Amino acid sequence: MNSGFITSDIYKHRISLEKCLIDVFLCTFLFLPAFFNLLLLLVIVFLDFLKNRRIIIHINSTEILLFIYVWGCFFSSLYSKNVYLAFKEAITWLVFIIVIEIFIHNNVFEKVNYLSFMIGVLIMNIIFVIGKFFYSNLLDIIPTVNCFAVIDLIYVICIENIIQNMQAAPREIYRFLQFFLIIGIILSASRGIFVLLVLYGVYCYIYKNRKKNPNNHEKTIIGVLLILFAYLAFNFMPIYLHNYVNELMTIFSGKVFSNKIRIVLYQKSIEYGLHHGLLLGAGAGNFSVVYPLFGIKGFVAVHSHNIILQPFIELGLIGFVVTIAMVMTLIFKAIKAKKNNDELYIEILIPFIIYGMVDYLWGDIRVGIMLFIFVGQMLKKVV
Structure with a gap:
């Protein structure tokens, strides 16, 4: 979907x-x-x-x-x-x-x-x-x-x-x-509206704290850890808990969510990455090839519905670290190049990052196009 x-x-x-x-x-x-x-x-x-x-x-x-x-x-x-x-x-x-x-x-x-x-x-x-x-x-x-x-x-x-x-x-x-x-x-x-609300609340808390105390980084670090904890809790939440969430969320949509499938997808993806391709991964573009080997019976996924897990599965730990380092370097250089408004790029990236935790950004081509345009503007500022 x-x-x-x-x-x-x-x-x-x-x-x-x-x-x-x-x-x-x-x-x-x-x-x-x-x-x-x-x-x-x-x-x-x-x-x-x-x-x-x-x-x-x-x-x-x-x-x-x-x-x-x-x-x-x-x-x-x-x-x-x-x-x-x-x-x-x-x-x-x-x-x-x-x-x-x-x-x-x-x-x-x-x-x-x-x-x-x-x-x-x-x-x-x-x-x-x-x-x-x-x-x-x-x-x-x-x-x-x-x-x-x-x-x-x-x-x-x-x-x-x-x-x-x-x-x-x-x-x-x-x-x-x-x-x-x-x-x-x-x-x-x-599928992940409940964890998204938690993540968004934590983000607002971090932003408010930074605005009041620019030099106080302790609460910011705590906020980031809370985001990671909420994300991991979402990935490893027992399936039966998602049954209740599904029933609650049908109030909004009138149909059952794919939470259960998605949670299994995350759990099995992490399991595969830790035990089979930890360092080098399965190879770029090979997620759909390896998924039937460890995923849900009769269900083939073309991607992990997660921008964090995807590079980990396909590129391994080494490629994942390099990818994150490249992105963070670009962000910090862009912020440094625009000193008058150093939070502009973070403001734009936050919705992409939060949404990407429960879905795959390239699933909707328009979201991907917007991200490419924005990254192009960041590169323009840096170069």
Whole structure:
């Protein structure tokens, strides 16, 4: 299952063009919390147009390449007979690109009250959850609930601000991004929401402590240890406890989570790494090859759904240490190169790191693209 998506068996059947168009409309605009955010911003753009009588739309080379890439994926999916999913994803991306360009080049985000923006998102998410609770068949009507569209949008805006203005977007936008990541994971039936809430709480505690006492590192170290403890507790929690969590989480989604499968996946992955490939690992890209040897019977996993375990299994302890060292070196160099706002990169990376602890970042191609763009900006600052 891709990150940020809830899928149904509807993909197994042939869909008429009319049904496809209707579902694209519903999924992209009506039933998404992101829709209300986009609607708010479009209203601002429209009011600005009434005032200035012009709207700037400038498509640069990046958007052109992204457009070609998206429609290349679309035709590739057509070739594989998955017409319905391909068409919907292509249309969603097309709308996404156009809206981003309108927002960026009309300075929309300079006119947004971010506090009102966050409150509006919270209200719409609550309405959405209540709607799913009282109408359990909602997910059958909407085969895909894409809760990450607004995250992609916010990331692009933040990155554009860094590129064009050489300064960070308002700090509230990062707070909003982290908050919406947690809400989006709840709405998309993710498996580790309980441990994510713990991790997010600890992160907020660390950030608050650093802000008050920049030179006091003891509480920061304790907070990091708590994060690691919560992460390990999640991985080694007995399966029967996850049965209760599954029942509780169905309130949000109306369907059973894959917690049990995921926990076994983590436990068996760690077991394999410790006993069979501790130093050198199974080899890059070989996770799906070795998993059937030690995993769940009749279940083959293409990845570990975990950005921490994945390099450990495939690259071994040596490759894992080198990978972490490379990432940390890049982060610290980027922070050092931007002394006026040394927490900017940490602010952006935290949602990626927390989400990556219970899922695989490359499962949703848009999350991967946003991460690549951000890393590119970090490299630009360092080099």
